[in-house]
Amino acid sequence: MAGRYVSIDTTELRRFIERLNQAGRGKEFEKELSRFLDAIAVEFLSYVQDFIIQAGSVDTRLLLNSFQKSGEGNVFIAQEGGLQIEVGTNVEYASFVNDGHWLNPRGVDMRWVPGEWQGERFIYQPGAKTGMLLKQKWIEGSHYFDDAIRLMERMAPQFMERKIEQWLGQFFSDFL
Template sequence: MAKTFKVDINGLKEFSQKLKAAADGDLIKQYNLWLEAAGMEFLDIVQDEIIRLKVVDTRRLLNSFTRSDSDCIFKLTGKGLKLEIGTNIEYAQWVNDGHYIGSKKLTIKTKNGRKLALRNIKNWVGKRKWIEGYHYFDISLEVFEKILVTSMEKKLQEWLDEF
Protein backbone atom coordinates (compact mmCIF):
# COMPACT_ATOMS: atom_id res chain seq x y z
CA MET A 1 0.00 0.00 0.00
CA ALA A 2 1.32 3.43 -0.95
CA LYS A 3 1.67 6.05 1.68
CA THR A 4 -0.14 9.31 0.95
CA PHE A 5 -0.58 12.61 2.66
CA LYS A 6 -3.08 15.36 2.31
CA VAL A 7 -2.31 19.09 2.10
CA ASP A 8 -5.06 21.49 3.02
CA ILE A 9 -4.58 24.93 1.51
CA ASN A 10 -7.89 26.40 2.57
CA GLY A 11 -7.72 30.18 2.45
CA LEU A 12 -4.85 30.34 -0.05
CA LYS A 13 -7.05 32.08 -2.63
CA GLU A 14 -8.23 34.61 -0.03
CA PHE A 15 -4.65 35.18 1.15
CA SER A 16 -3.53 35.66 -2.45
CA GLN A 17 -6.25 38.27 -3.01
CA LYS A 18 -5.23 40.13 0.13
CA LEU A 19 -1.60 40.16 -1.00
CA LYS A 20 -2.67 41.55 -4.38
CA ALA A 21 -4.74 44.27 -2.67
CA ALA A 22 -1.75 45.14 -0.48
CA ALA A 23 0.53 45.29 -3.51
CA ASP A 24 -2.00 47.45 -5.39
CA GLY A 25 -1.73 50.25 -2.86
CA ASP A 26 -3.68 49.54 0.33
CA LEU A 27 -0.53 48.71 2.26
CA ILE A 28 1.34 51.68 0.77
CA LYS A 29 -1.48 54.05 1.80
CA GLN A 30 -1.41 52.70 5.35
CA TYR A 31 2.39 52.96 5.43
CA ASN A 32 2.19 56.60 4.28
CA LEU A 33 -0.24 57.42 7.09
CA TRP A 34 1.94 55.65 9.64
CA LEU A 35 5.11 57.37 8.39
CA GLU A 36 3.45 60.78 8.48
CA ALA A 37 2.28 60.16 12.08
CA ALA A 38 5.80 59.00 13.02
CA GLY A 39 7.19 62.21 11.52
CA MET A 40 4.80 64.30 13.59
CA GLU A 41 5.94 62.41 16.68
CA PHE A 42 9.57 63.18 15.81
CA LEU A 43 8.77 66.91 15.54
CA ASP A 44 7.25 66.73 19.04
CA ILE A 45 10.37 65.00 20.37
CA VAL A 46 12.64 67.70 18.87
CA GLN A 47 10.53 70.44 20.44
CA ASP A 48 10.58 68.65 23.79
CA GLU A 49 14.40 68.42 23.66
CA ILE A 50 14.77 72.12 22.78
CA ILE A 51 12.63 72.98 25.81
CA ARG A 52 14.24 70.39 28.13
CA LEU A 53 17.77 71.54 27.29
CA LYS A 54 16.76 75.21 27.69
CA VAL A 55 18.21 76.11 24.31
CA VAL A 56 18.57 79.88 24.04
CA ASP A 57 15.90 80.68 21.48
CA THR A 58 13.49 83.40 20.48
CA ARG A 59 10.95 80.62 19.69
CA ARG A 60 11.89 80.76 16.00
CA LEU A 61 13.92 77.54 16.25
CA LEU A 62 11.27 75.84 18.38
CA ASN A 63 8.45 76.86 16.03
CA SER A 64 10.40 75.69 12.98
CA PHE A 65 9.80 72.14 14.21
CA THR A 66 6.03 72.62 13.84
CA ARG A 67 4.70 71.19 10.59
CA SER A 68 2.63 74.28 9.78
CA ASP A 69 5.64 76.62 10.15
CA SER A 70 7.12 77.95 6.91
CA ASP A 71 10.66 77.06 8.10
CA CYS A 72 9.75 73.42 8.80
CA ILE A 73 10.94 70.78 6.34
CA PHE A 74 8.47 67.88 6.24
CA LYS A 75 8.54 66.08 2.88
CA LEU A 76 7.09 62.70 2.00
CA THR A 77 8.73 61.54 -1.24
CA GLY A 78 9.20 58.34 -3.23
CA LYS A 79 5.45 57.64 -3.31
CA GLY A 80 5.37 58.34 0.40
CA LEU A 81 8.07 55.82 1.26
CA LYS A 82 10.65 58.38 2.37
CA LEU A 83 10.28 61.19 4.90
CA GLU A 84 12.63 64.15 5.24
CA ILE A 85 12.34 66.28 8.38
CA GLY A 86 14.33 69.34 9.36
CA THR A 87 14.36 73.12 9.50
CA ASN A 88 15.38 75.96 7.21
CA ILE A 89 16.61 78.06 10.14
CA GLU A 90 20.17 78.97 9.21
CA TYR A 91 21.54 78.80 12.76
CA ALA A 92 19.87 75.50 13.74
CA GLN A 93 22.95 73.43 12.91
CA TRP A 94 25.22 75.77 14.89
CA VAL A 95 22.97 75.50 17.94
CA ASN A 96 22.96 71.70 17.58
CA ASP A 97 26.63 71.08 16.73
CA GLY A 98 28.36 74.05 18.35
CA HIS A 99 30.24 76.93 16.75
CA TYR A 100 32.94 79.53 17.14
CA ILE A 101 32.28 83.16 17.92
CA GLY A 102 34.77 85.92 17.30
CA SER A 103 37.28 86.26 14.51
CA LYS A 104 40.80 85.06 13.82
CA LYS A 105 41.77 88.52 12.69
CA LEU A 106 41.16 92.01 13.94
CA THR A 107 40.82 94.81 11.41
CA ILE A 108 41.72 98.31 12.56
CA LYS A 109 41.01 101.41 10.52
CA THR A 110 43.72 104.06 10.81
CA LYS A 111 43.22 107.84 10.75
CA ASN A 112 44.13 108.07 7.09
CA GLY A 113 41.48 105.42 6.21
CA ARG A 114 43.90 102.55 5.69
CA LYS A 115 42.86 99.17 7.11
CA LEU A 116 45.32 97.08 9.07
CA ALA A 117 44.60 93.39 9.58
CA LEU A 118 46.19 92.08 12.72
CA ARG A 119 46.31 88.31 13.00
CA ASN A 120 46.93 85.99 15.93
CA ILE A 121 46.71 88.62 18.62
CA LYS A 122 46.74 86.97 22.01
CA ASN A 123 44.47 88.00 24.86
CA TRP A 124 42.38 90.51 22.98
CA VAL A 125 38.68 90.84 23.66
CA GLY A 126 37.51 89.56 20.25
CA LYS A 127 39.33 86.24 20.59
CA ARG A 128 37.63 83.23 19.00
CA LYS A 129 35.71 81.10 21.43
CA TRP A 130 34.04 77.69 21.01
CA ILE A 131 30.38 77.56 22.01
CA GLU A 132 29.33 73.95 22.75
CA GLY A 133 26.23 72.74 20.94
CA TYR A 134 23.10 71.49 22.67
CA HIS A 135 22.83 68.40 20.42
CA TYR A 136 19.02 68.64 20.62
CA PHE A 137 18.55 67.08 17.15
CA ASP A 138 21.02 64.25 17.80
CA ILE A 139 19.38 63.37 21.11
CA SER A 140 15.94 63.52 19.47
CA LEU A 141 17.09 61.08 16.78
CA GLU A 142 18.36 58.62 19.40
CA VAL A 143 15.05 58.75 21.29
CA PHE A 144 13.03 58.50 18.09
CA GLU A 145 14.99 55.52 16.74
CA LYS A 146 14.14 53.51 19.86
CA ILE A 147 10.46 54.42 19.58
CA LEU A 148 10.44 53.82 15.82
CA VAL A 149 11.80 50.27 16.05
CA THR A 150 9.10 49.23 18.51
CA SER A 151 6.38 51.06 16.60
CA MET A 152 7.45 49.59 13.26
CA GLU A 153 7.55 46.03 14.61
CA LYS A 154 4.06 46.45 16.07
CA LYS A 155 2.70 48.01 12.87
CA LEU A 156 4.25 45.34 10.65
CA GLN A 157 2.60 42.65 12.75
CA GLU A 158 -0.75 44.45 12.44
CA TRP A 159 -0.32 44.65 8.66
CA LEU A 160 0.63 40.97 8.45
CA ASP A 161 -2.43 40.04 10.49
CA GLU A 162 -4.63 42.23 8.29
CA PHE A 163 -3.27 41.15 4.94
Protein backbone atom coordinates in the same frame (compact mmCIF):
# COMPACT_ATOMS: atom_id res chain seq x y z
CA MET B 1 6.36 3.39 -0.09
CA ALA B 2 4.87 3.35 -3.49
CA GLY B 3 1.40 4.81 -3.78
CA ARG B 4 1.61 6.82 -0.59
CA TYR B 5 1.63 10.57 -0.65
CA VAL B 6 0.77 13.57 1.46
CA SER B 7 -1.74 16.11 0.32
CA ILE B 8 -1.61 19.63 1.79
CA ASP B 9 -4.54 21.97 1.37
CA THR B 10 -3.06 25.38 0.50
CA THR B 11 -6.38 27.11 -0.04
CA GLU B 12 -5.98 29.32 3.05
CA LEU B 13 -2.37 30.12 2.19
CA ARG B 14 -3.36 31.13 -1.33
CA ARG B 15 -6.20 33.27 0.07
CA PHE B 16 -3.80 34.93 2.49
CA ILE B 17 -1.28 35.70 -0.28
CA GLU B 18 -4.09 37.06 -2.42
CA ARG B 19 -5.16 39.34 0.45
CA LEU B 20 -1.55 40.52 0.88
CA ASN B 21 -1.44 41.43 -2.79
CA GLN B 22 -4.78 43.24 -2.57
CA ALA B 23 -3.74 45.14 0.54
CA GLY B 24 -0.43 46.10 -1.05
CA ARG B 25 -2.18 47.52 -4.10
CA GLY B 26 -5.26 48.82 -2.32
CA LYS B 27 -5.88 52.51 -1.82
CA GLU B 28 -7.01 51.93 1.77
CA PHE B 29 -3.65 50.43 2.74
CA GLU B 30 -1.77 53.21 0.90
CA LYS B 31 -3.72 55.78 2.93
CA GLU B 32 -2.93 53.90 6.15
CA LEU B 33 0.75 53.73 5.28
CA SER B 34 0.83 57.43 4.39
CA ARG B 35 -0.86 58.35 7.70
CA PHE B 36 1.61 56.15 9.59
CA LEU B 37 4.67 57.74 7.95
CA ASP B 38 3.23 61.18 8.62
CA ALA B 39 2.67 60.26 12.28
CA ILE B 40 6.25 59.00 12.65
CA ALA B 41 7.59 62.23 11.17
CA VAL B 42 5.41 64.38 13.44
CA GLU B 43 6.47 62.30 16.47
CA PHE B 44 10.13 62.84 15.59
CA LEU B 45 9.58 66.59 15.26
CA SER B 46 8.00 66.67 18.72
CA TYR B 47 11.10 64.90 20.12
CA VAL B 48 13.31 67.53 18.48
CA GLN B 49 11.21 70.33 19.97
CA ASP B 50 11.34 68.72 23.43
CA PHE B 51 15.14 68.51 23.30
CA ILE B 52 15.44 72.13 22.11
CA ILE B 53 13.30 73.27 25.04
CA GLN B 54 15.22 71.09 27.54
CA ALA B 55 18.52 72.54 26.33
CA GLY B 56 17.20 76.10 26.64
CA SER B 57 18.55 76.79 23.15
CA VAL B 58 15.79 79.09 21.95
CA ASP B 59 15.80 82.86 22.31
CA THR B 60 13.33 83.29 19.44
CA ARG B 61 10.64 80.84 18.35
CA LEU B 62 12.10 80.46 14.83
CA LEU B 63 14.20 77.35 15.54
CA LEU B 64 11.50 75.68 17.63
CA ASN B 65 8.73 76.41 15.11
CA SER B 66 10.84 75.17 12.21
CA PHE B 67 10.54 71.69 13.71
CA GLN B 68 6.78 71.74 13.33
CA LYS B 69 4.97 70.47 10.25
CA SER B 70 4.25 73.47 7.99
CA GLY B 71 6.23 75.76 10.32
CA GLU B 72 8.48 78.44 8.84
CA GLY B 73 11.74 76.81 7.71
CA ASN B 74 10.39 73.28 8.15
CA VAL B 75 11.35 70.41 5.84
CA PHE B 76 8.68 67.69 5.84
CA ILE B 77 8.56 64.85 3.30
CA ALA B 78 6.76 61.60 4.09
CA GLN B 79 6.22 59.35 1.05
CA GLU B 80 4.68 55.91 1.16
CA GLY B 81 5.87 54.29 -2.07
CA GLY B 82 9.59 54.24 -1.32
CA LEU B 83 8.97 54.56 2.43
CA GLN B 84 10.91 57.82 2.65
CA ILE B 85 10.66 60.11 5.67
CA GLU B 86 12.64 63.34 5.60
CA VAL B 87 12.15 65.99 8.26
CA GLY B 88 14.31 68.85 9.38
CA THR B 89 14.80 72.56 9.13
CA ASN B 90 16.17 75.17 6.77
CA VAL B 91 16.84 77.62 9.61
CA GLU B 92 20.38 78.85 9.01
CA TYR B 93 21.68 78.62 12.58
CA ALA B 94 20.12 75.24 13.46
CA SER B 95 23.35 73.31 12.88
CA PHE B 96 25.34 75.81 14.99
CA VAL B 97 22.98 75.25 17.92
CA ASN B 98 23.11 71.48 17.49
CA ASP B 99 26.79 70.96 16.65
CA GLY B 100 28.44 73.90 18.40
CA HIS B 101 30.38 76.77 16.84
CA TRP B 102 33.10 79.36 17.30
CA LEU B 103 31.76 82.70 18.52
CA ASN B 104 33.78 84.64 15.93
CA PRO B 105 34.81 83.75 12.38
CA ARG B 106 38.16 81.99 11.92
CA GLY B 107 41.10 84.30 12.56
CA VAL B 108 39.02 86.96 14.36
CA ASP B 109 40.00 87.19 18.03
CA MET B 110 37.51 89.93 18.96
CA ARG B 111 34.63 91.74 17.30
CA TRP B 112 32.18 94.45 18.24
CA VAL B 113 28.44 93.72 17.99
CA PRO B 114 26.22 96.82 18.20
CA GLY B 115 23.04 96.63 20.26
CA GLU B 116 21.72 96.87 23.80
CA TRP B 117 21.01 94.62 26.73
CA GLN B 118 17.43 94.28 27.93
CA GLY B 119 17.72 92.33 31.15
CA GLU B 120 19.45 89.02 30.35
CA ARG B 121 18.85 89.37 26.63
CA PHE B 122 21.00 91.15 24.05
CA ILE B 123 19.15 92.86 21.20
CA TYR B 124 21.24 93.36 18.05
CA GLN B 125 20.84 96.90 16.63
CA PRO B 126 23.00 97.82 13.64
CA GLY B 127 24.62 101.23 14.10
CA ALA B 128 23.99 101.42 17.87
CA LYS B 129 26.65 103.19 19.94
CA THR B 130 26.34 100.54 22.65
CA GLY B 131 26.95 96.83 22.27
CA MET B 132 29.22 94.04 23.35
CA LEU B 133 32.72 92.84 22.55
CA LEU B 134 32.90 89.16 21.65
CA LYS B 135 36.13 87.26 22.23
CA GLN B 136 36.90 84.07 20.35
CA LYS B 137 35.38 81.13 22.22
CA TRP B 138 33.93 77.69 21.42
CA ILE B 139 30.20 77.44 22.14
CA GLU B 140 29.26 73.80 22.80
CA GLY B 141 26.24 72.53 20.87
CA SER B 142 23.15 71.22 22.61
CA HIS B 143 22.94 68.16 20.29
CA TYR B 144 19.13 68.37 20.34
CA PHE B 145 18.78 66.76 16.88
CA ASP B 146 21.23 63.96 17.65
CA ASP B 147 19.37 63.21 20.91
CA ALA B 148 16.04 63.09 19.06
CA ILE B 149 17.48 60.67 16.48
CA ARG B 150 18.74 58.36 19.25
CA LEU B 151 15.34 58.43 20.95
CA MET B 152 13.52 57.75 17.68
CA GLU B 153 15.84 54.83 16.88
CA ARG B 154 14.95 53.35 20.27
CA MET B 155 11.20 53.94 19.87
CA ALA B 156 10.73 53.09 16.15
CA PRO B 157 10.72 49.28 16.56
CA GLN B 158 7.86 49.55 19.08
CA PHE B 159 5.90 51.88 16.77
CA MET B 160 6.40 49.48 13.87
CA GLU B 161 5.42 46.40 15.86
CA ARG B 162 2.19 48.00 17.15
CA LYS B 163 1.29 49.26 13.67
CA ILE B 164 1.91 45.91 11.99
CA GLU B 165 -0.26 44.20 14.62
CA GLN B 166 -2.99 46.75 13.97
CA TRP B 167 -2.76 46.23 10.20
CA LEU B 168 -2.87 42.46 10.59
CA GLY B 169 -6.06 42.83 12.62
CA GLN B 170 -7.52 45.36 10.22
CA PHE B 171 -6.70 43.70 6.91
CA PHE B 172 -6.33 40.02 7.83
CA SER B 173 -8.58 39.43 10.84
CA ASP B 174 -10.24 36.44 9.18
CA PHE B 175 -6.84 34.65 9.18
CA LEU B 176 -5.99 35.31 12.82
